[in-house]
Amino acid sequence: MGVDKTAALCCPVCGAPTKRYGYELKERIWPHADCLFYPCYVHCKRPCVLCDKCGTVQVNAPFARKNSRFPLLFEGYAMLLLQDIPRARASRLLRCDEKSLAAILTYWVHDEVNRMDLSVVCSIAMDETFFRRGHKYVTVAIDAYKCQVFDVEPSRDKMAVKNVGEKLERNGGNTKRVNSATSDMSASYLSAVREVFPNAKQTIDKFHVKQVLLKALDAVCKDEQKEAGRKKELFLCRKLFMVPEGRMNNKQWTMVAELSKQYKKMGRAFRIVRSLDDFYASTSMVEAQERLDKLCSWMRRCRLKPMKDAVLTLRNHSKEILNYFHTRLTNAICEGINTMIQAAKRKATGFHTFEGYAAMIYLVAGKLKLATPVPF
Incomplete structure (x- = not known):
């Protein structure tokens, strides 16, 4: 059954009330999770609206996020699997390619990370972890009291620490409120922490x-x-x-x-x-x-x-x-989280992009409450 011609719809761009103005030319198909071991698909021909400000606009399907090839329930099920099993195995179970799963993982993880509340962060621990061959490392920033990763940066230089401070400010935190920071003896870390977190007591990790x-x-x-x-x-x-x-x-x-x-x-x-x-x-x-x-x-x-x-x-x-x-701060938190990260990396047989690697780090050590719909 289609949408009634006189039904009031909201413009997906500006939110103004509009009326239906036909349908898209071709029927869209979204692959869903299997039903009784048989492939299941959702078929829909989405309506268009005519907005006075935006012109003719395509309405998004209520059961799928914008520009996604999969329904929301499918993505929720995929996220449940990705938290426990390697991406390659999840792709075989869900009958979809690994790139699609990587896109789903990256979207939902970064969506939650961008909404993370960092207003209470006052003690941080920073360490580097191995990414790939060729001395490629990433910087992991951790809330030392919550033992929670709140930022991952694609290098281990001074700019990485500055980006950590900017991330803290964007999410409600305050760099001047940070009263303690621990790291290794890296000169880039020590000088950048003095600049970015001026009120923090710097502690060199005793293991280093x-x-x-x-x-x-x-x-x-x-x-x-x-x-x-x-x-x-x-x-x-x-x-x-x-x-x-x-x-x-x-x-x-x-x-x-x-x-x-x-x-x-x-x-x-x-x-x-x-x-x-x-x-x-x-x-x-x-x-x-x-x-x-x-x-x-x-x-x-x-x-x-x-x-x-x-x-x-x-x-x-x-x-x-x-x-x-x-x-009394050490990088023992970082070393424990680094062990979790490297174990997840070995299980997934490596990550080809920084975005995918960062999403995996957030997933295993970020203590995230994902906004994905729960299928069960």
């Missing part, structure tokens, strides 16, 4: 601080391996010194103690790395400052060049390192 000392320890091990008589033994045991103290069993502790006595330089460097854990166990800022000064003094006097180079990094970023005892 320890990584600086672990790299210096590894360099010491390599240098001593060249001088050692049993190079193979030292090569096989070198990674043992990288194991966190709390994760070592009794056998590993015994081996480390024996190697430390046998290889003096490596044992000295290992004790320096262990003292960093004591620094982060400090209970006050005064105690932390004293332990950091002692650690830096030890590293300068240890006669190990890699450790002397590492102490310059600690000194240059001592303020941001000590801010940890004010904010």
Whole structure:
């Protein structure tokens, strides 16, 4: 049954009341979800209206969004599947190509992201995550209190941080209200955060601080391996010194103690790395400052060049390192979310575009309440 000729319809452009002015020339067909394992389609010939302002305009179908090839219920069902299974498998179940599913996913995810309320964001964590080969990374910005991704930017430079600030302002937030921010030691991140979030206490993630000392320890091990008589033994045991103290069993502790006595330089460097854990166990800022000064003094006097180079990094970023005892922020949230992102990426066998990759990140870590119609 068609629309009555005298029925009042709204102009889809300006919303003014109009009357029907014929139908589109060809009947449109929308593929729907299968019914009892049989393909199902929706057939409709949409009416046109004659508007005094806009002229002849095509009316949108009430069961489908504008310019979409699928009904709303189909898109809602597709989003339910895409949250749990890879896109390739979902395309086989729904009998549609992956590009169409990617378009559905991107539309509904970004629709919710653009309406995200960021007015209460006051503490952020930023980290980079791998996108594709060729050193392609994206910057992920997280609300540290809600553990929620609120922005994904296609680079890891200063402009990415500025875009995060602009996104915060657009969605009701305030960059001056952000009182704490954590990131790695990237110079682009640190300088951009100072500029974009002027009132934020910057904290360098403690895991990245320890990584600086672990790299210096590894360099010491390599240098001593060249001088050692049993190079193979030292090569096989070198990674043992990288194991966190709390994760070592009794056998590993015994081996480390024996190697430390046998290889003096490596044992000295290992004790320096262990003292960093004591620094982060400090209970006050005064105690932390004293332990950091002692650690830096030890590293300068240890006669190990890699450790002397590492102490310059600690000194240059001592303020941001000590801010940890004010904010107690780490990038552990980012690392956990990064694990979720890479698992979803492997499950989907990669993403070819940044938009699709960003949509997937929002879907798995954005805690979104999608506006898609629920088919069940």
